[in-house]
Amino acid sequence: MTGPARRPRRPRGDEGETLIEVLVAVVLMGVAFVTVLGGIGTALISSATQQKVTGADSVVRSAAESIVGEPYVSCADGYATPTPPAGYTVTVEIEYWDGVGAFGPSCPTADTGVQKVTLTVHGTGPRPGRDATLEVVKRESMLS
Template sequence: MTGPARRPRRHRGEEGETLVEALVTVTLLGVAFVAILGGIGTAIISSATQRKVTGADSIVRSAAERVVSSPYVPCARGYETPAPPAGYTVTVEVEYWDGVGAFGRPCPTADTGVQKVTLTVHATGPRPVRDTVLEVIKRESMLS
């Protein structure tokens, strides 16, 4: 009489996990760990990028305040701006009103008393960030 094969009877405390169950558990934990690390890495990169953009915005506004408060210089090649902190560069371009309807370069023979000063802040570093640009219209004061 041959019957179905009988499993050996387990005693208390001998019940455990199979190798397949352990492998599935380790795989799921690995995938979750990689996803969490990826999210943290993305957050760090986004934070650094936002910090650079905010810093560039603050620098360009500070430079614009300096340009606005400085005296008008006929046919100026540029205006003095505060020295930017490390990791940033500031460029200043001046265009002149031609008296007809457009700004251009070079300075016309007779300065019309209106300039467009374009301030550009570039954040340097391993991850490029868009340049921050601000234009200021500067007029010669009629008070003299």
């Protein structure tokens, strides 16, 4: 008589994966995917923000160059600025040197020949971005 029938052994390496091993692999791949996706999202948001800041800075510098190129106007109400691109507005504020030690919003009786022009660019639209401000000091030319 022969003993109980034995199942033949599988050759080594044919065992397959257990459910736990598969679950661990899926969880690790999920964590890696979420990490990569979060990094891409952060990069896109910071890129859009930087683009808005750079755009506003470019517009305010262009307006400042335009004002610097204009002749000095005694007790000026404003200076012409180039039309800003779509999505931006430019505001111009002028302060006048009082000859004593401060700038003020009203022109002194005798114009001292120094003005501080403050340019502010505002982003408009649904996602406006940041404002950019630049100050320019204009002096009356002594050459005539």
